Structure formats: C-alpha cells, structure tokens
Amino acid sequence: MTIEFDGRPVPAEPSQSVGAALWSAGIRSWRTTRIGGAPRGIFCGIGACFDCLAIIDGKPGQRACLAAARPGTVVSSGLGGAPGSARPATPPARSKAFAAASEARARSEAPNRSGALAAARHDVAVVGAGPAGLAAAATAALAGCRVVLLDSAPAPGGQFWRHREGEAGNHGYRDWSVFSGLRSIVEERVDYIAGATVWFAGAERAPTSQPGFALHTAAGRFEAERLVLATGAYDRALPFPGWDLPGVVTPGAAQALLKGSGVALGREVVVAGAGPFLLPVAVALADAGIRVVGVYEAGDPGGYLSRPGTLATAAAKLGEAAGYAAALARHRVPYRVRRIVVAAHGTGSVSGVDIARLDRHGQLVPGSIERVRCDAVAVGYGFTANLELALSLGCSTRVGADGGLAVMVNADGQTSVPGLFAAGEVTGVGGALLAVAEGELAGAAAARVVATEPALSRRELAALRRRGARLREFAEAMHGAHTVPAGWTAWLEETTIVCRCEDVTYGRIVQAVTDLGASDARTVKLLARPGMGWCQGRVCGFATANVTAMLCGRAVRPADLAAFAHRPLAAPVPLGDLAQG
Numbered sequence: 281m282t283i284e285f286d287g288r289p290v291p292a293e294p295s296q297s298v299g300a301a302l303w304s305a306g307i308r309s310w311r312t313t314r315i316g317g318a319p320r321g322i323f324c325g326i327g328a329c330f331d332c333l334a335i336i337d338g339k340p341g342q343r344a345c346l347a348a349a350r351p352g353t354v355v356s357s358g359l360g361g362a363p364g365s366a367r368p369a370t371p372p373a374r375s376k377a378f379a380a381a382s383e384a385r386a387r388s389e390a391p392n393r394s395g396a397l398a399a400a401r402h403d404v405a406v407v408g409a410g411p412a413g414l415a416a417a418a419t420a421a422l423a424g425c426r427v428v429l430l431d432s433a434p435a436p437g438g439q440f441w442r443h444r445e446g447e448a449g450n451h452g453y454r455d456w457s458v459f460s461g462l463r464s465i466v467e468e469r470v471d472y473i474a475g476a477t478v479w480f481a482g483a484e485r486a487p488t489s490q491p492g493f494a495l496h497t498a499a500g501r502f503e504a505e506r507l508v509l510a511t512g513a514y515d516r517a518l519p520f521p522g523w524d525l526p527g528v529v530t531p532g533a534a535q536a537l538l539k540g541s542g543v544a545l546g547r548e549v550v551v552a553g554a555g556p557f558l559l560p561v562a563v564a565l566a567d568a569g570i571r572v573v574g575v576y577e578a579g580d581p582g583g584y585l586s587r588p589g590t591l592a593t594a595a596a597k598l599g600e601a602a603g604y605a606a607a608l609a610r611h612r613v614p615y616r617v618r619r620i621v622v623a624a625h626g627t628g629s630v631s632g633v634d635i636a637r638l639d640r641h642g643q644l645v646p647g648s649i650e651r652v653r654c655d656a657v658a659v660g661y662g663f664t665a666n667l668e669l670a671l672s673l674g675c676s677t678r679v680g681a682d683g684g685l686a687v688m689v690n691a692d693g694q695t696s697v698p699g700l701f702a703a704g705e706v707t708g709v710g711g712a713l714l715a716v717a718e719g720e721l722a723g724a725a726a727a728r729v730v731a732t733e734p735a736l737s738r739r740e741l742a743a744l745r746r747r748g749a750r751l752r753e754f755a756e757a758m759h760g761a762h763t764v765p766a767g768w769t770a771w772l773e774e775t776t777i778v779c780r781c782e783d784v785t786y787g788r789i790v791q792a793v794t795d796l797g798a799s800d801a802r803t804v805k806l807l808a809r810p811g812m813g814w815c816q817g818r819v820c821g822f823a824t825a826n827v828t829a830m831l832c833g834r835a836v837r838p839a840d841l842a843a844f845a846h847r848p849l850a851a852p853v854p855l856g857d858l859a860q861g
C-alpha cells in the first residue's frame with residue numbers, strides 16, 4: 281500500500297507504523313524543534329519522546345511511531361518542503377475530499393465494544409497489557425473477577441512480546457508459549473481494550489460508597505474497585521554531543537522498528553549503552569541481516585561474579601546470555617565492555633561515532649577515543665519506569681538499584697494506596713519473567729477481596745513470592761554490573777543538548793546552577809526549561825537531575841528525579857475529551 285508524505289507517495293506495509301514506513305523509505309526526520317529548528321524523527325520508537333510528531337490525516341501533534349499506516353494515510357511534516365528544514369511549521373490546508381475521507385475513517389474506527397464496557401463497573405482494572413498486566417488480568421479473571429485490561433498499543437504483549445498486529449505465530453520470541461497462554465485467558469475472560477491510553481486516573485467513591493478508581497481514556501471512562509498498574513518502562517537515554525542527530529535512537533526504537541514493523545534501523549549499526557537488553561537488540565538486528573558494527577557495553581558483566589549466590593539461582597538467565605553470546609559470535613559481532621559512545625558525527629544524519637574506554641571506576645580513559653563508521657546508532661542505559669499514573673494516584677516511590685525512581689510495593693504488589701497494586705517494570709526494572717511473576721501476585725492480591733474463589737493456593741502463592749524474590753535479587757545483581765558510568769558527564773560540552781524538546785544545552789543548566797543559584801532539579805527546570813517540552817521530561821529528566829546533583833556537588837535525590845516524573849496527564853489529550861472526562 282501507499283501513504284502520502286508531504287505530497288509524495290511512500291510505500292508502506294499493513295500494520296507498519298507511519299514512522300516505520302517513513303524510516304523504511306530513508307526519511308530520517310520530519311519536524312524541527314520549536315526553538316533551535318533542529319531536525320527530529322524517530323528516537324524512542326514507543327511513544328515516550330514525542331520527537332516523531334507529524335500532522336497525520338490533518339491532525340497535528342501525532343506520534344508517527346504509534347500511528348498505524350493505512351492505505352491513503354496523509355502525513356505532513358508541516359515544514360512545507362524538505363524534511364529537516366529549519367523553517368517553522370505551518371499546517372497545510374485540508375482539501376475537502378481529504379477531510380471527508382479522514383472523517384469517514386475516524387467514524388469507522390470509533391470505539392465500539394468499549395462504549396458499553398466503559399459504562400459497567402469492573403471488579404479489577406489493569407493498565408498495561410505487557411507481561412505484568414497480562415499475568416495480573418488473567419490471574420484475577422481466573423479467580424472469578426470481572427476484569428478490564430486497558431492498553432495503549434494496538435496488540436497485547438507490551439515491549440517484550442511486541443509483534444505485528446494479527447501475527448499469531450512464535451517468530452523466535454522468547455517464552456512465546458507463556459504469552460500465548462496468557463493471551464488466550466485474556467481473550468476468553470477479560471474485557472481487553474486495545475489502543476486505550478489512560479490519560480488520567482483518579483481515586484473515586486462509587487455509588488455504593490466503596491472506594492474505587494476511575495480511568496479516563498479516549499475509549500471512555502472505566503471504573504473498578506481495584507486497580508493494577510503495569511505500565512512498564514521506556515529506554516533511558518544519556519546526552520552526548522550529536523545524540524540528537526537523526527539516526528541516533530534508543531535500543532528500544534531499533535527493536536520496535538524491527539519487531540513491530542519489520543523495518544531495519546540501518547545498514548551498519550552500532551549498539552551501545554549499558555544492560556543486557558543490548559544483547560537481544562544486537563542479535564535481532566544481526567539475524568535480520570543488518571551489519572552490527574559492534575556492541576559497546578559501558579558496564580562490566582564481570583560484576584555478576586561479585587554475587588555468586590545469585591548467579592547460582594539464575595541458570596535460565598545464564599543460558600539466555602550464552603545463547604546471545606553464541607549468536608553474536610556466529611554473526612562476528614564484537615562485544616566490547618567498558619566502552620562508551622561519547623559523540624556522534626554526521627551532516628543531516630549520523631555517519632559515525634566516537635567510542636571511548638572507561639576505567640574500573642567508570643571514568644573516561646584519556647586518549648582512548650576511536651572513530652567508528654555507521655549509519656545508525658542504538659544507545660541506551662537501562663530503562664525509566666512509566667510513573668505518571670502511579671504518582672497522580674499518590675503512590676510512594678523509591679530509588680531503585682539502577683538509580684531510577686520506582687513504585688514502592690510489598691511482596692504482593694500492594695502500593696501505599698489501598699486497593700491499588702503495581703507490577704512489572706513500574707516497580708523496578710527486572711525483565712519479563714519477573715514482570716509475569718509480579719503480575720500474578722498483584723492479580724491474585726487485587727482479586728482477594730472481590731473474587732468468588734482464591735486466585736492461587738497458599739502453596740502457589742508462597743512459591744511465586746520466592747520466585748519473585750529470586751528474580752528481583754538477580755535484577756539487582758544485573759544493575760550492579762551495568763551501572764550508568766560515574767564519569768558520564770565528562771563528555772558533555774557547553775553546547776551539548778540535554779533537553780531535546782526545548783533545545784536546552786548543558787551550558788544553560790550550568791548557568792542555572794552556577795550563575796542563578798539553583799540547587800535542585802525543580803529550580804533548574806523552572807530557570808532553564810529542561811523538561812518543559814512535549815515529552816515533559818521523560819527523556820531529559822534523569823540526565824538533568826543527575827547533572828544538577830553533580831554541579832551542586834552532591835548525590836542525586838529522589839526529589840530531583842520526581843521533579844521530572846510528576847505529570848498531571850499521562851498522555852496528551854484533546855480538549856474535547858478533557859471537557860467530557
């Protein structure tokens with residue numbers, strides 16, 4: 281099929297995203313930033329960063345990485361010409377024929393089933409249909425609860441089991457049988473609503489005066505006695521000179537393009553950052569025939585050996601890592617540790633990166649920089665939890681072993697708010713298997729009051745809790761081996777962009793602290809505007825909080841991180857929906 285981009289035809293495949301179709305056609309950027317006029321295209325690939333905004337079928341501010349390409353979809357950069365141009369956007373006029381076509385499409389896509397479901401009150405609502413949310417919904421439903429499962433994505437599976445719409449087979453995904461089992465329970469017993477982003481969640485009192493929760497989505501308002509948040513995470517990025525060049529993306533974006541749309545990130549790709557997630561990304565790219573120039577890991581997997589007891593209980597994880605190592609060797613992809621991307625170069629799009637060595641303390645080794653040629657880079661340092669809904673409902677948080685903020689829960693996923701549970705990456709990054717275990721525990725706990733029968737026997741519960749604790753311990757060892765390098769701020773230059781949305785440079789943050797006297801991240805945000813753009817600090821929050829702490833000569837505080845995680849609305853919402861909500 282064909283879509284239209286700035287008046288020219290672009291080929292697209294069914295179930296590809298608009299962003300993936302543009303990327304596949306070699307279009308790397310289609311908007312410019314508000315202040316600096318810098319080109320932006322795909323960066324996070326999963327809807328967190330807002331870099332890929334476009335005018336789609338006449339609607340401005342659409343995330344091209346989330347929007348499905350359909351025959352006749354009309355995409356405009358709003359630049360009135362060449363993508364990457366620095367001219368500010370003026371939305372093009374809609375032709376009458378185009379307006380009629382897109383309105384007809386909007387009518388045919390209007391939520392159908394969800395209208396009636398939204399009116400009914402459920403026992404348990406689950407937000408997020410990734411490994412944790414699917415497990416929670418299935419467990420609560422098997423206990424006899426009436427469950428609604430709401431998810432932004434067009435298909436269940438979350439980030440781990442991301443697949444193309446309508447795809448049913450295995451396609452080499454890990455633990456696909458677990459997914460198939462959960463999906464069939466959900467299909468049979470759960471009111472599952474795809475494409476339903478919850479933009480606001482509130483604690484409410486129902487007519488029965490039972491405490492409950494109300495969830496606002498474009499598909500309507502849903503109420504439930506109990507709520508499980510399984511909203512997952514997105515890649516954590518650190519700034520470096522040139523990281524905003526088109527072609528520099530997160531590993532999650534590389535994965536989403538490939539798994540979700542069958543599109544290759546580039547021809548010669550560098551995979552870098554920290555964490556075991558770099559391995560499946562590099563292997564998936566290499567398996568797809570892309571030349572992976574190298575995997576550059578900032579941490580040191582030797583760090584796992586400092587916790588031999590934990591390793592002994594994680595035979596499956598070791599087997600998985602060995603499988604990836606063998607695949608990299610087969611594809612002749614070098615895996616180099618204590619290496620870091622310190623700069624990206626290129627005109628219009630990335631054409632090479634500088635890789636430097638790190639010493640045992642995470643500091644740059646002087647004179648160790650080497651230039652590596654590539655046409656795309658996937659770089660990320662673990663994940664940041666999607667906390668908006670949890671924070672707006674008042675959940676207490678903690679700083680996890682990876683230095684990020686996470687929802688505080690007990691062993692069964694109970695948060696500090698009665699009736700509200702959380703599971704998966706939102707409670708601390710630990711991988712899909714841990715997310716499933718936590719989802720089952722949270723689903724069982726949420727069902728306990730309202731269910732007709734216990735979701736799990738005492739023995740099953742005890743075994744699940746032990747399994748969850750073991751996997752969480754392994755996750756902590758993992759974070760110890762793949763930390764954000766202590767010296768990462770050394771490669772920032774005065775002109776390095778820290779906030780991609782608002783073009784805030786490192787120099788402006790230094791100025792806010794040293795000249796204007798800011799001593800916490802919130803004040804830096806108010807004075808220099810990092811975190812005030814489209815993504816509301818999702819991308820620049822961790823970096824700004826840490827840079828602020830470093831400039832103030834102290835460790836980062838939870839309040840610094842929280843300054844960028846509180847968002848009254850979890851997603852952009854049209855004024856009409858807001859008025860109705």
Ligand SMILES: Cc1cc2nc3c(=O)[nH]c(=O)nc-3n(C[C@H](O)[C@H](O)[C@H](O)COP(=O)(O)OP(=O)(O)OC[C@H]3O[C@@H](n4cnc5c(N)ncnc54)[C@H](O)[C@@H]3O)c2cc1C
Nearest residue numbers: 408410411412432438439440477478512532704705711712
């Ligand atoms: C981009 C990306 C790719 C990844 N790929 C891999 C991989 O290949 N292999 C691997 O081992 N690990 C991978 N991971 C790590 C992986 O996320 C976890 O191990 C696992 O998926 C966590 O499960 P989860 O259920 O906690 O969260 P997720 O799988 O992230 O699921 C969360 C779900 O919540 C939905 N959601 C979030 N906010 C809202 C809202 N407001 N309203 C409605 N829905 C919402 C999201 O759409 C998503 O479907 C990836 C992570 C990311 C970010």
Ligand code: FES
Nearest residue numbers: 780781813815817
């Ligand atoms: S990067 Fe989006 S607000 Fe800073």
